[in-house]
Amino acid sequence: MNQEQAYQFADEWISAFNAHDLTAILDHYADELKFYSPFIPQLKFNESGCITSKRDLERYFQLSLATYLNLHFTLHNVFVGIDTLAIYYTSVNDRLACEVFQLNEQGKAAIIYCHYAMTKSIPEKA
Known part of the structure; x- marks a missing residue:
């Protein structure tokens, strides 16, 4: 994966949301994934924090879109790894987020780790 491919994935992903x-x-x-x-x-979808089927992922995203009616993401940066990319963006309720995607041979996300800042800004160092 190169920077151009990563940015294309990120732009299309952000636009879809x-x-x-x-x-x-x-x-x-x-189709086979770990999210x-x-x-x-x-959102009380499950207690484990992990979704392992695309059907459940669809139900989870339906719930998310219904819960956050004003959902809007703002892309900040994209980071490239080996068959992975990380998307750094502003998520729901202006919360900073970073999602790491491991892609399969077809360029689809197969393993996804979502991370969210606990606060809206970076805490100052003491």
Whole structure:
């Protein structure tokens, strides 16, 4: 993966969420996946914080879009690894977020780790 491919994935992913287009969102994900997010238990979808089927991921995103009607993401940066990318963005309620995507051979996200800042700004060092 190169920087251009990573930015294309990120731009399309952000645009799909901002359009609240569930079909376009799900197009970024593999059929077999592991999706980890602290929002999964917060939204009472399950206690484990992990989703392992695309069908459940669809139900989770439906719940998320219904819960956060004004959902809008702002892209800040994209980081490239080996078959991975990390998207740094502003998420729901102006919370900073970083999601790490491991892609399969078809360029679909197969393992996803979602991370969210606990506060809206970086705490100052003592």
